[in-house]
Amino acid sequence: MxxxxxxxxxxxxxxxxxxxxxxxxxxxxxxxxxxxxxxxxxxxxxxxxxxxxxxxxxxxxxxxxxxxxxxxxxxxxxxxxxxxxxxxxxxxxxxxxxxxxxxxxxxxxxxxxxxxxxxxxxxxxxxxxxxxxxxxxxxxxxxxxxxxxxxxxxxxxxxxxxxxxxxxxxxxGLKEVILTRTIKITGISESAVAEKIEDLLKLKPPLTLGINAHPHEVHLKITAKEKNKKMALVKITKLEKEIKKRLGNCIFGKDKENLEEVLGKLLVKNKKTIAVAESCTGGLIANRITDIPGSSRYFILGIVAYSNQEKIKLLRVPSEILEKYGAVSKEVAEIMAKNIRKIAETDIGIGVTGIAGPKGGSPKKPVGLVYIAISARDKTEVKEYHFLGNRLEIKLKTSQEALDLIRKYLMEK
Missing domain, CATH: 3.40.980.10 (MoaB/Mog-like domain)
Structure with missing residues (x-):
């Protein structure tokens, strides 16, 4: 047909x-x-x-x-x-x-x-x-x-x-069904994903696997054609397990799930609260977290401290640290994360600082340089990123990595 x-x-x-x-x-x-x-x-x-x-x-x-x-x-x-x-x-x-x-x-x-x-x-x-x-x-x-x-x-x-x-x-008298499942991946490139599942991408009908790049994500689409839904689901589930075995925690969700929704479920499951201190993302991380209904159960506070003055005033970043290392530094990101957690009295604090461009970069600190810090009672970690793209793309990539950093931390629990 x-x-x-x-x-x-x-x-x-x-x-x-x-x-x-x-x-x-x-x-x-x-x-x-x-x-x-x-x-x-x-x-x-x-x-x-x-x-x-x-x-x-x-x-x-x-x-x-x-x-x-x-x-x-x-x-x-x-x-x-x-x-x-x-x-x-x-x-x-x-x-x-x-x-x-x-x-x-x-x-x-x-x-x-x-x-x-x-x-x-x-x-x-x-x-x-x-x-x-x-x-x-x-x-x-x-x-x-x-x-x-x-x-x-x-x-x-x-x-x-x-x-x-x-x-x-x-x-x-339709009986045959075609079912699909989308596996969503972040934090790894399309080519890196393809290398890990190269043999699976060669599968032929009635069970196939396709790969597509999306903004800041890679999607794998499993398609099964069978006599009934139950038989199709059995094949899909078996292939999904094999993909998960190869890609591990790079997989964050499936089908219509988005990263902020998955993160919200993990925060609720682990009974954790979170606060965010942002600079270059201008509130985008807090916005994405609070796009999910019921986020008030875990999201407590968001501060956008764009200027150095407000970093000192609102987030208690010492002026000497700003003078010595600059606003875009791992030291400042770490203090932002630690202090927002203390100020909001949450389980997790996130600090983000970077250069979204198109101006403001230098040979030592180019446009796209971003530091993301996560602070919890048992762990503090700062990661350095070098993103490419225009201002909006850099902000979006930063928000994606920040949300994924929290997700991976919670998955370790």
Whole structure:
């Protein structure tokens, strides 16, 4: 069973919005055991969309379109599909009632232009829109299926899960599944990861392993195609164990987990609290930690001491240390970490100082030089880093290494 996705909208082509629908649909179709061979994006042009639809229906069993079902003149998907399939557009009272109800619940009158959305291609299966006004629909032609979905993700996702998935399972008796698991790694380069798992990257279907570099992380994607979910999970779990054996604590999480979420769970598990003293990152580390709901259980205090004066005043860094070693030094980072821990009375303190650039560097202390210190009752450690990139990239890399340093400390407990 082959499927492909056509995303419509000039705004996508111009990069004005990010197309998350294709990624979502590909993942869900893969879980159903349906192969995705093509993804396309086309602007709001009827001729180009019609051409693409005809091409897609020649090579795929299922074609899914997203977007272009709204009431405005640039919403051309509905009429283009009807013309391509040579189907009349039929007015449906039930759809109009649903649209009117949608506006009534919001306390506003339905604009007359929305009546356009009450028309559907003749013979189509209507897909209810529980979040918006544009209905989706399914058309069958010569044992090929076209599924038209609205563009907004908040409308597309519930429609696909509640309407389309049950239809596909019923229509095709889908049993085979494709499952994926993403293993997330940090603190090691893509090439270094590849060297450790080179043989595993050569695996062939039904079990494969892929590698992708992401900002400050490396992701490994395990994909298994099997008769049922249980069998696929057995294969995935076995390969995951082998990867963990080779990469150890460089692995911080999987699937949708992020580093700050994993760190938060470790802090809660170990009943530890933390405080952060930042300079070059400007509060980014504290921001990432507190992005996690419930972080008040472990995050106590964050201080951004950007100037030397505030390092002396707020973090009690001795002026003679600043004069002797400079603000960007392992000595200052260590004192920042120790003192923030004492001031906040936490289990762990983090001190960060560095040069994010683009100016401020020197031959001895170049842009990208960063010191990260961790202080706990049983350990104090300072690490020196030399990051490359622009100002924002250096700040992000610093925050990533700081969070990972705490994670690795907690894993030793």
């Amino acid at each position: 082959k499927a492909e996705i056509i995303s419509t909208g000039t705004e996508i082509l111009l990069g004005q919005i990010i197309n998350t629908n294709s990624a979502y649909l590909s993942e869900k179709l893969a879980e159903l055991g349906i192969d995705i061979y093509f993804q396309s994006t086309v602007g709001d042009n009827p001729k180009r969309l019609a051409f693409l639809l005809k091409q897609a229906l020649k090579r795929s069993d299922i074609v899914i379109t997203t977007g272009g079902l709204g009431p405005t003149v640039d919403d051309i998907t509905l009429r283009t599909i009807a013309n391509t399939f040579k189907r009349k557009l039929i007015f449906d009272k039930r759809i109009l009632f649903h649209i009117k109800e949608h506006f009534r619940k919001r306390g506003v009158e339905m604009p007359p232009i929305n009546i356009r959305q009450a028309y559907i291609p003749e013979g189509a299966v209507i897909l209810e829109n529980r979040q918006g006004t544009a209905p989706g629909f399914i058309l069958e032609e010569n044992r090929k299926f076209l599924i038209a979905l609205p563009g907004p993700p908040s409308e597309l996702k519930p429609m696909f899960e509640k309407e389309v998935i049950p239809f596909l399972k019923s229509k095709f």
